[in-house]
Amino acid sequence: MAHDRPTHEPSAKGTSLMDVFKELIKEQEEGRPCALATIVNAQGSIPASNTAKMLVREDGSIAGTVGGGLAEGKVIAEAREIMKTGTPRMISFNLHDNPLLDSGMVCGGSLDVFVEPYLPAISLYLFGGGHVGLVTAEFAHRIGYEVEIIDDRPEFANAERFPWARKVHAGPWSKTMAGLAPNSRSMVFIATHGHVFDAEVLTWAVTTSAGYIGMIGSKRKIQTVRSKLLTAGTPSDRLNRVHAPVGLDIGADTPEEIAVAVLAEMIAHVRGGRALKTASRTISDLDHPSPAATIEDGDEDKRALA
Numbered sequence: 001m002a003h004d005r006p007t008h009e010p011s012a013k014g015t016s017l018m019d020v021f022k023e024l025i026k027e028q029e030e031g032r033p034c035a036l037a038t039i040v041n042a043q044g045s046i047p048a049s050n051t052a053k054m055l056v057r058e059d060g061s062i063a064g065t066v067g068g069g070l071a072e073g074k075v076i077a078e079a080r081e082i083m084k085t086g087t088p089r090m091i092s093f094n095l096h097d098n099p100l101l102d103s104g105m106v107c108g109g110s111l112d113v114f115v116e117p118y119l120p121a122i123s124l125y126l127f128g129g130g131h132v133g134l135v136t137a138e139f140a141h142r143i144g145y146e147v148e149i150i151d152d153r154p155e156f157a158n159a160e161r162f163p164w165a166r167k168v169h170a171g172p173w174s175k176t177m178a179g180l181a182p183n184s185r186s187m188v189f190i191a192t193h194g195h196v197f198d199a200e201v202l203t204w205a206v207t208t209s210a211g212y213i214g215m216i217g218s219k220r221k222i223q224t225v226r227s228k229l230l231t232a233g234t235p236s237d238r239l240n241r242v243h244a245p246v247g248l249d250i251g252a253d254t255p256e257e258i259a260v261a262v263l264a265e266m267i268a269h270v271r272g273g274r275a276l277k278t279a280s281r282t283i284s285d286l287d288h289p290s291p292a293a294t295i296e297d298g299d300e301d302k303r304a305l306a
Contacts, residue, residue, distance in 0.1 A: 015064045023055050023063040024118060031120040031183050033058050035079035039066050040090075041112040056115075058083060058184070066113055079115050085272060088116040120185050121146045122270060123166075125210070127173075127201045128191035129156035132216065136189060136259040137162060143263065145187075150176050153193070173200050182210035187266055189246065190215040199225045206238040212269045214246035214262060226283050240284040 020036075027034040037054045054064040054072070056079035066072050071093050078091055093111045122145045126137050129151040137147045141164045148167045151157035157170035169176040173192075182188060188205045190213070192198050198215060202225060205213045215222065222244045229239060247261030248268070267273065 017053060017064070020053050020055050020064040023057075027055070027057060028118060028120065031185075033083040033117065033119045033185060035082050035115050035117045037066055037075050037079055037091075037113050037115045039111065040114045041110070043110045056080065056083075067111070071111065075113050075115065079117075082115050082117050083119065086117050086119055086270075088114065090114050120183065123148065123182065123186040124266075125150065125180060125182060125186060125188045126191070127151070127189065127197075128193060128216075129153070129161060130191065130193060131255040132191050132258050133189075134161065135255045136191070136262055137165065139259050139263050140266075141165070143267070145266075148180075150180075151192070152197070156193075173197060174204075177201070177204045180208075182208045184209050184211045186210045187212040187269070188214070189262060189266075191246075195221055195225060199228055202242065203229055203232070203234060206234060206242065212243065212266060213241065214243040214265065216246050216258070216262075217244065219245060222283060240282055242283045244283050 024034060024036060035056045037056060039052045052064065052066050054062055054066045054075070056062055056076050058080070060076055060080055062076060066075055074093075075091055078089065082089055091113045093113075124137070124140050124145045124147045126133050126140070126147060127150045129137075129149050133149070133151075133156075137149060140147050146166045147162070147164075148169065149157050149162045149165050150169045150173070152171060152173055154170040157168050159165075159168055162168050182205075186209070188201075188208070188210045190198050190201050190205065192201060195217075198217065198221075202213075202215055206229075215225070217225070226239055230236060243265060246265065247258060248264045250257070250261050250264075252258045252261040
């Protein structure tokens with residue numbers, strides 16, 4: 001779920017450099033992405049220090065300023081895009097070439113602003129501690145994701161089985177999910193030991209802010225779960241962002257191969273890889289079926305592996 005917090009004024013003139021860093025620390029502690037814009041070069045007169053800094057939050061609100069005006073608005077817009085890509089960028093303004101940007105900011109001349117993202121760690125909420133979940137969690141940990149394991153079976157969700165997990169939750173699905181709050185940098189992978197549990201978890205997952213949601217299963221099972229949720233009133237647009245059958249379409253069969261396919265899709269999601277456009281599938285694709293599938297209908301969705 002999105003975090004609630006007091007709204008901030010769009011303008012933050014008079015904010016000290018220390019205040020900017022305090023806000024940066026606050027955003028990081030609360031697991032929200034943000035970006036820091038710093039003036040690295042200025043030619044001409046600007047109503048700010050030539051090394052001024054401005055924090056841009058995920059919602060576009062700011063702390064500090066890099067001079068105001070239309071150019072600052074462009075910096076804010078670029079910073080929000082940079083938070084999505086994770087790639088820092090230098091933004092340059094030549095006010096001689098574009099005088100419209102010279103509105104209360106620079107009296108002629110030029111300005112260079114360096115914008116760097118500060119992104120929370122990627123969290124993977126993995127539902128199902130069976131064979132596929134075990135291997136996927138291990139590989140995800142090696143990649144650098146912070147993994148939380150959720151299962152209603154204590155023998156499949158314990159610190160001995162997952163010694164490197166950030167947290168391990170063993171207990172009723174609904175009780176555990178009530179205490180979780182995925183953000184836009186979080187991913188949810190659903191591979192429980194039963195279709196009913198998959199549906200329960202998916203119903204919760206699509207109401208969260210998780211940036212990626214994937215569910216294991218055959219096309220037949222996924223269609224059944226989808227129909228059940230639609231009948232129960234879940235909006236179709238929420239379901240259409242679910243990756244299912246989960247994983248890039250590489251013909252994966254074993255738990256290890258499935259884990260590779262799933263994590264490849266997650267990496268493509270995080271990095272904006274082109275593979276998502278050709279080998280990744282969402283629930284909405286079931287309306288336009290193709291013969292290929294990571295887990296074929298006849299395999300009964302590898303339930304014995306989950």
